[in-house]
């Protein structure tokens with residue numbers, strides 16, 4: 441089973457910033473969630489009674505919100521420190537440490553829905569996750585993910601002080617790249633244009 445050495449270093453990094461991350465992010469009032477909630481509602485409808493896999497669950501806040509709405513949730517993440525926090529905060533839920541960038545087990549047709557909130561751009565390779573999703577999602581189930589928009593994230597801002605209409609010059613959007621980003625104490629970000637992900641997901 442091939443393991444990407446970048447994934448090991450990334451998971452160590454998330455361990456190192458787990459405290460900062462868990463204090464900064466999460467809950468129904470968090471701006472991350474407020475932006476994601478309408479898509480969840482459109483795609484999942486009422487989560488009550490649904491089996492949901494939360495891939496890259498971090499400290500488990502989204503798993504806990506879905507569980508509070510009646511879903512049966514399993515959360516997995518590559519950071520042992522974040523999973524430890526998830527277990528401490530939500531002892532009734534099931535959480536597991538797994539590297540999502542290395543092939544991992546998936547119950548065939550095990551889930552009605554799979555959520556993956558702000559994770560894909562933090563993984564060096566996507567094939568293991570896409571393959572697991574395609575195995576684990578029951579026919580007709582939903583895979584709902586969010587990413588930072590690759591055309592706009594980390595691009596230089598447009599000059600301030602100009603009169604509208606404003607514009608922004610976007611460079612390197614179609615090239616794959618690895619960036620170090622400072623958010624949450626610093627971690628690696630894998631920039632990729634969305635077409636490849638869409639093609640890979642559809643093929644799976």
Ligand SMILES: C[S@@+](CC[C@H](N)C(=O)[O-])C[C@H]1O[C@@H](n2cnc3c(N)ncnc32)[C@H](O)[C@@H]1O
Nearest residue numbers: 447454496497498517518519539540541557558
């Ligand atoms: C931006 S956080 C999002 C966490 C959570 N979904 C949320 O919304 O708060 C990215 C997550 O990806 C996880 N991650 C990064 N690389 C990983 C890997 N190789 N395997 C599993 N999880 C990984 C990190 O541990 C972290 O929890």
